[in-house]
Amino acid sequence: MTTQSSYTGRFAPSPSGPLHFGSLVAALGSYLQARARQGRWLVRMEDLDPPREMPGAADDILRTLEAFGLEWDGDVIYQSHRHSLYQAQIDQWLDQGDAYYCRCSRKAIKDAGGFYPGTCRTADHTATDSAVRLKVNEAVTGFHDLLHGWIDIPEQLAQEDFIIRRRDGLYAYNLAVVLDDIAQGITEVVRGADLIEPTGRQIGLYRQLGRPEVSYLHLPLAVTENGNKLSKQNHAPAIDKRRPGPLLCQAMVFLGMSPPPELTSATPREILCWGIAHWDVTNLPPTTAITLNLAS
Known part of the structure; x- marks a missing residue:
């Protein structure tokens, strides 16, 4: 099957717990960047660290993506199989x-x-x-x-x-992320700004392997009022699969977009279609972290 674009992006969560709002932002940003370029969007499960993984989390993550209309291309790759x-x-x-x-x-x-x-x-x-x-x-x-x-x-x-x-x-x-990105034909990595630091090492691996480097887009992180990254380790609450509309719109606002208020009651598919049509990297907040009011 041929695609309209050579662009291939991906979302690569670790199954250490259910998706929280910060991981929804990363998933949505990578999805919109890929779809706005008529590209492919893959999902890879980065299950490299069994002691940190939560039983059932990988399947729960996939069900959450489905509930939010974030449909991926091809098969899900599991690093534990590689x-x-x-x-x-x-x-x-x-x-x-x-x-x-x-x-x-x-x-x-x-x-x-x-x-x-x-x-x-x-x-x-x-x-x-x-x-x-x-x-x-x-x-x-x-x-x-x-x-x-x-x-x-x-x-x-x-x-x-x-x-x-x-x-x-x-x-x-x-090591694993670079080898897998090469194997899956990833052309651009869109992820949270917490992963800026290892990017140099990953670029070095591409060069060591004699392979073309990907481009990088690091999205702002959602942080708590005390400055901690919203994460599973910090007990960030799981996103509610029953409220995809309001949460997708909230994530779009976080990414610098302005969805109309009535969009919150639309279907995930309709919301994502609006998001693809209005996605523009230049609208992203030029920062590495944004404080999230969890009470809102």
Whole structure:
């Protein structure tokens, strides 16, 4: 099946709990950006960290997206099914000398100033009780964001050899997200501004793999009145599947749009059609965080 556009976007939640308003904003923003360009919109479940996952959350997230009319293209990809692909890439880098085993603790790194100084680069450790780090030989010191413009990355962070498989055997987010975005043909990543920091490392992975980089759009985060990100870890309330209209309109307002008041009583499909027709990145609030009044 051919599409009208080469644009492919995605929404990639972690199943650590039900969707909250902040994740609805991320889902809606990525959906509208894709559909306004006649592109594809995929859903990927980033279930890389079993200790943090909530039983049944993945299915609940998909049912919530359906209730809000956010229909995705193709099959849902689960990262938990892709471990062999991640490991194959790690093995290749280890064989080539582009990655190495590291046994440094978080405390040791903190004591060294908070940035990993390359202690194990030449230590020749074995896999036992070790993380795997990728050698960063060409640091990515900044990138262009479609909303925020040029974003500088602190030099020490940019130069740091980073973990691609944790000591406990779990695969690192940065590795998995890039390999999966490449595999799924993602052309642009639209996500929350909390993920600005790892973007340089992800761009570095594209370059290491010799693949074209995607473009990035980091949406403002919904934060509480005390400045904390609205998140599952901060016990953000789940969005109500029975009220898709008002919540979709509220999310559109958060994203700088002005839906007419009567739209709140329309069907999700009608609301999203209005949103696609009126979506414009230049209307997004030029900030990384917006305080949300949870009482409203």
